[in-house]
Amino acid sequence: DQQVKQNSPSLSVQEGRISILNCDYTNSMFDYFLWYKKYPAEGPTFLISISSIKDKNEDGRFTVFLNKSAKHLSLHIVPSQPGDSAVYFCAAISTGTASKLTFGTGTRLQVTL
Amino acid sequence: GAGVSQSPSNKVTEKGKDVELRCDPISGHTALYWYRQSLGQGLEFLIYFQGNSAPDKSGLPSDRFSAERTGGSVSTLTIQRTQQEDSAVYLCASSARAGGPTGELFFGEGSRLTVL
Numbered sequence: 001d002q003q004v005k006q007n008s009p010s011l012s013v014q015e016g017r018i019s020i021l022n023c024d025y026t027n028s029m030f031d032y033f034l035w036y037k038k039y040p041a042e043g044p045t046f047l048i049s050i051s052s053i054k055d056k057n058e059d060g061r062f063t064v065f066l067n068k069s070a071k072h073l074s075l076h077i078v079p080s081q082p083g084d085s086a087v088y089f090c091a092a093i094s095t096g097t098a099s100k101l102t103f104g105t106g107t108r109l110q111v112t113l
Numbered sequence: 114g115a116g117v118s119q120s121p122s123n124k125v126t127e128k129g130k131d132v133e134l135r136c137d138p139i140s141g142h143t144a145l146y147w148y149r150q151s152l153g154q155g156l157e158f159l160i161y162f163q164g165n166s167a168p169d170k171s172g173l174p175s176d177r178f179s180a181e182r183t184g185g186s187v188s189t190l191t192i193q194r195t196q197q198e199d200s201a202v203y204l205c206a207s208s209a210r211a212g213g214p215t216g217e218l219f220f221g222e223g224s225r226l227t228v229l
Contacts, residue, residue, distance in 0.1 A: 006155075034217065043117070043204055043220030044156070089156060100146055100169060101218060105155030 003027045004092050006104035013111050019077040021107045023090030026071065030092035034101065035064060035075050038087045047088070048075070080111045115139065117221035119205050125227045126195055134190045134224045138207030145188050146208070146218060147172075147180060151201040159203075162188060195228045202226075 005024045013019045023033075031052040036044035050057040050064045050073065057064050063076045077084055090104040118137040126132050138145050147159040158172040162182045173179070177195075182188040192199055202225050206218035 036220075041222065043206070043222050044218075045220070046217050049217070091156075100158050100161045100172075102158065103148070103156035 002105075003030075004090055004102050004104040006090055006107050008107050009105070010108040010110070013080045013109065015082060015111055015113050016079045019075075019080045019084065019109055019111070021075040021077075021088050021090075021109065023073050023075075023104055024071060025073075025092050027092070027094070027102075028071070029094040029096075030102075032093050032095050033064070033066060033073050034091045034093075035062075036089040036091060036103075038089060038106070044089055077109075080109075082111050082113065085109055085111045117205055117207055117219055119203075119221035119224050121224055122222065123225045123227075125229065127229050128197060129194055131191065131193045132195055132226060134192075134203050134205075134226070136188045136190070136205030136207075136221060138186065138188070138205070139219055140186075142207035142209055142219070143185065144208040144210060145182060146206045147188070147190050148204045148206065149201040150204060150223075151198075154201075156204065159190070192226075195226075197228045200226055200228045 003026050034049040035047040037047045038044040048059050048062045048064050050066050055066050066073045087106045087108045089106045091101040093101050120135045145162040148156045160180050161169040164185045165182050177193045180190045202223040204223045206220040208218050
């Protein structure tokens with residue numbers, strides 16, 4: 001039962017272009033969503049988050065969009081840089097339950113020169 | 114250090130042996146999580162501690178897996194009679210509080226377990 005889904009295992013984008021990573025969820029109790037970035041041989045690091053009361057959150061080159069009716073969120077990176085090449089995990093939590101983050105399977109982003 | 118520390122970073126063991134993986138969370142973090150990532154898979158939740166108690170053990174895949182946390186700090190994940198399918202990177206994470214408005218977890222670098 002995959003409650004958080006990232007249907008694209010990989011994505012290749014040219015440097016300077018926009019990267020769009022997508023994530024879908026099925027649990028309507030999720031009310032907070034996060035994106036983590038993972039380099040090889042390192043643990044995931046927090047990137048950006050969004051509460052379900054918002055539909056957009058921006059932090060520098062990174063913007064997360066949330067469409068609650070579609071149970072869909074996306075991470076936009078613009079402009080993409082080679083250092084952005086990593087695996088990106090979408091995660092969700094129901095804050096009222098004080099429980100764990102549920103992660104998607106990840107999307108490997110490669111930013112080419 | 115200031116981050117989450119895990120040991121060993123790499124462990125190779127023979128099928129049937131027991132292994133222990135250790136996690137030192139960020140000082141003062143009350144919530145501690147174990148996840149694992151198998152080859153080509155996402156992050157799979159195993160167990161969550163709030164203080165020394167484990168209110169959610171739902172992700173432990175079998176009774177060969179157990180975990181404890183002492184003093185509200187260090188946690189040990191034990192896998193008994195290891196099987197080849199246990200091979201994965203085991204990630205520990207800590208958080209200042211469980212869930213909460215951010216749910217932000219701070220991860221260690223993981224312990225890579227290979228069962229031959």
